[in-house]
Amino acid sequence: MTDLGLRFVRRPGPGGRAANSAAFGATAIVALLVTFLIAGSLGLSHRSERIGWRGADRADPATAIGAIRMDDHQRVDGHLMTQLDLKTLRPNQLPPPPGLDHTPKPGEVFVSPAVADHWSSLSKQYGLEKPTGVISAKGLSSPEEFVVIRGVSTFSTNEPQYVNSWNEHVWDTRMLGLLIAVAFGITLVLFPILSLVGQAAGVAAKRREHRLAALRLAGATRSQVLWLSAVEQAVLGLAGAVAGLIGYTLLSPLIARIPLGGGRWYVQDITVNWWTVLIVLAAVPVLSVLSAMIGLGRVSITPLGVVRGQTRKRVSVIRLALLAIGPLVLGYYGMQAAVIPLIIGVGFAALAVRIIGPFAVQVIGRMMANAANGPVALLAGRRLIDDPKGAFRPVAALVLSGFVTGFISVFLPPGEDDPTFHDMRIGVALLLSLVFLTVAASTAAGAVGTALDQAAPARALRRSGVPLQVIERSARLAAVVPVLGVGLPVVGFGALCGLALSGGKVMTEGSSGLFLLIGQVVVGLVLVAVAGTAGAPVLRKASAN
Numbered sequence: 001m002t003d004l005g006l007r008f009v010r011r012p013g014p015g016g017r018a019a020n021s022a023a024f025g026a027t028a029i030v031a032l033l034v035t036f037l038i039a040g041s042l043g044l045s046h047r048s049e050r051i052g053w054r055g056a057d058r059a060d061p062a063t064a065i066g067a068i069r070m071d072d073h074q075r076v077d078g079h080l081m082t083q084l085d086l087k088t089l090r091p092n093q094l095p096p097p098p099g100l101d102h103t104p105k106p107g108e109v110f111v112s113p114a115v116a117d118h119w120s121s122l123s124k125q126y127g128l129e130k131p132t133g134v135i136s137a138k139g140l141s142s143p144e145e146f147v148v149i150r151g152v153s154t155f156s157t158n159e160p161q162y163v164n165s166w167n168e169h170v171w172d173t174r175m176l177g178l179l180i181a182v183a184f185g186i187t188l189v190l191f192p193i194l195s196l197v198g199q200a201a202g203v204a205a206k207r208r209e210h211r212l213a214a215l216r217l218a219g220a221t222r223s224q225v226l227w228l229s230a231v232e233q234a235v236l237g238l239a240g241a242v243a244g245l246i247g248y249t250l251l252s253p254l255i256a257r258i259p260l261g262g263g264r265w266y267v268q269d270i271t272v273n274w275w276t277v278l279i280v281l282a283a284v285p286v287l288s289v290l291s292a293m294i295g296l297g298r299v300s301i302t303p304l305g306v307v308r309g310q311t312r313k314r315v316s317v318i319r320l321a322l323l324a325i326g327p328l329v330l331g332y333y334g335m336q337a338a339v340i341p342l343i344i345g346v347g348f349a350a351l352a353v354r355i356i357g358p359f360a361v362q363v364i365g366r367m368m369a370n371a372a373n374g375p376v377a378l379l380a381g382r383r384l385i386d387d388p389k390g391a392f393r394p395v396a397a398l399v400l401s402g403f404v405t406g407f408i409s410v411f412l413p414p415g416e417d418d419p420t421f422h423d424m425r426i427g428v429a430l431l432l433s434l435v436f437l438t439v440a441a442s443t444a445a446g447a448v449g450t451a452l453d454q455a456a457p458a459r460a461l462r463r464s465g466v467p468l469q470v471i472e473r474s475a476r477l478a479a480v481v482p483v484l485g486v487g488l489p490v491v492g493f494g495a496l497c498g499l500a501l502s503g504g505k506v507m508t509e510g511s512s513g514l515f516l517l518i519g520q521v522v523v524g525l526v527l528v529a530v531a532g533t534a535g536a537p538v539l540r541k542a543s544a545n
Contacts, residue, residue: 002231022448023233023288024240026200029441031244031284033193033434036255038276039248041182043269047141047261048175050098054084056168057161064162065092066103069155072419076118080419081146085155089162097149097166099139104151108132112140112147114263126150137266141175144263178261178423180339185431187343188404191350192435195396196442197284198291199449200240226293233292237285245280248272260426262419319359322352323493331500342501346407349497353403353490357396357482362388364485375466379474380481383454390453394446394531395482398524401435402487405520406494408432409513410506432516436523443527447535450479458539472536483528491517 054070061067066089072082086097086104096103100110111119111131123129126148135149171179248255249272256265272280326349333341365384372378384391392399408431413424458471495517499506506513 022445023200023236026441026445027240028243031241032247035248035280039270044175044179046269048172051141052170052172053168056163056170059162059164061162067160067162069160079146083148085152087152099135106151106153108151110135110149112145114144114146142263181427187346189434192397192400192438196438197287199442199445230289233289234285237288241281241284319356327497327500357392358388360486361392361482376474380477383478394450397439397442399487399490401439402491403494404435406491407498409516410498412508412512443531447531451535451538
């Protein structure tokens with residue numbers, strides 16, 4: 001079965017090459033996004049390790065070796081600058097602060113390279129023609145960071161922070177806030193990514209469903225069929241994971257230019273290490289195989305049902321109760337809660353959308369079929385009724401992106417010139433970029449999968465005299481209706497969850513939230529239209545034999 005599975009990968013048969021290509025591309029996007037999320041989180045940790053000591057305040061003044069006081073409201077030539085005053089309280093042989101060749105003495109000034117380029121504007125303020133030294137990358141969070149570390153003998157104002165070492169391992173406040181935001185972002189983008197994984201596996205799995213059913217009828221056991229499918233999907237998943245890692249490595253210099261957390265990144269901060277590579281190479285194929293196994297449950301149990309085109313079991317209305325869990329959790333804890341409960345609340349809300357989506361598609365399909373006054377609406381409605389899960393799967397990531405957009409639209413930061421708001425604006429733009437990249441890949445793979453899925457019914461319809469134009473129009477309608485019928489309410493549900501978290505207060509100022517929601521709808525419709533155009537040739541060719 002292993003040899004046969006590898007042979008099927010090399011020679012996938014009619015329509016198999018398109019399915020495998022779509023699955024490979026979608027899996028590569030998944031691997032790239034997973035690598036980016038892991039590397040970005042580790043990058044924040046690396047940056048914090050270098051500058052966390054600046055916010056240390058855990059020492060007893062009676063035993064501390066030094067004291068520091070930070071002022072992050074100064075400016076130089078329009079740029080925000082951080083000034084750190086440092087005083088040595090008692091002689092010591094401890095290593096100097098990160099990035100400095102020695103601990104600054106009173107009157108000595110060390111500056112970052114960005115400040116050194118603007119020193120002409122500061123030389124009079126500090127009374128030095130040139131700074132004592134330049135801070136190396138080991139003591140900076142970003143190549144563009146504006147920071148001055150000055151040795152002083154006394155503090156003129158405010159109580160200083162006392163330290164036992166110039167290398168305290170303390171999380172920087174700004175980096176910690178970004179890491180928490182990344183945790184929320186991962187929660188929001190997780191389900192679109194998982195939908196993309198399922199879509200990637202489903203495209204190839206659906207193509208091999210009838211072939212595996214024939215093997216079952218020819219005498220293959222259930223375990224043999226599952227192993228054969230697992231080998232095929234594992235090869236595709238591993239190839240996609242390798243391509244995703246290579247793609248991330250090539251894009252790292254561009255990713256490092258994202259101005260988050262005070263400036264662009266050092267490339268080495270977001271370079272993947274060996275265990276990140278192992279995680280991606282293991283997790284992506286495993287998720288792909290699991291998704292394929294779930295999709296082939298019908299083959300492994302009842303192969304005759306595949307051959308006969310047996311209708312799947314209907315989705316239960318009881319699932320509607322899941323919609324209440326997320327908003328209730330978010331409303332109960334509110335903005336002041338710990339991070340974990342809020343992440344759980346957001347996760348439950350997104351999971352509810354993913355689970356209830358097929359039921360909504362089924363209801364919409366029944367309404368379409370009952371109200372149809374022509375073959376196009378009737379065929380589209382029957383398609384949604386007969387296989388609501390299969391109809392929802394290609395647009396699941398797109399619908400979930402509506403939830404993400406609706407949720408974020410309540411919390412869009414205002415335009416104040418503040419580092420925190422700047423990070424939030426960049427973070428929102430980055431999150432939406434990740435979501436829409438996932439959606440685009442999922443929609444493209446879904447177009448191929450849907451076309452192959454409908455090849456047999458379309459072939460039968462064409463043989464019975466139904467015009468190809470009618471079949472293609474019904475396929476496009478069956479793709480657009482779930483987006484409008486399910487996606488638009490989900491956008492509102494996402495906004496409802498955001499309001500539950502904020503206590504009913506809309507934190508977005510102006511009309512930026514409304515523009516974001518309109519943009520979500522426009523992007524969704526454009527993606528579906530493009531996917532329909534791309535899937536039409538595949539459907540036409542697959543149903544012609």
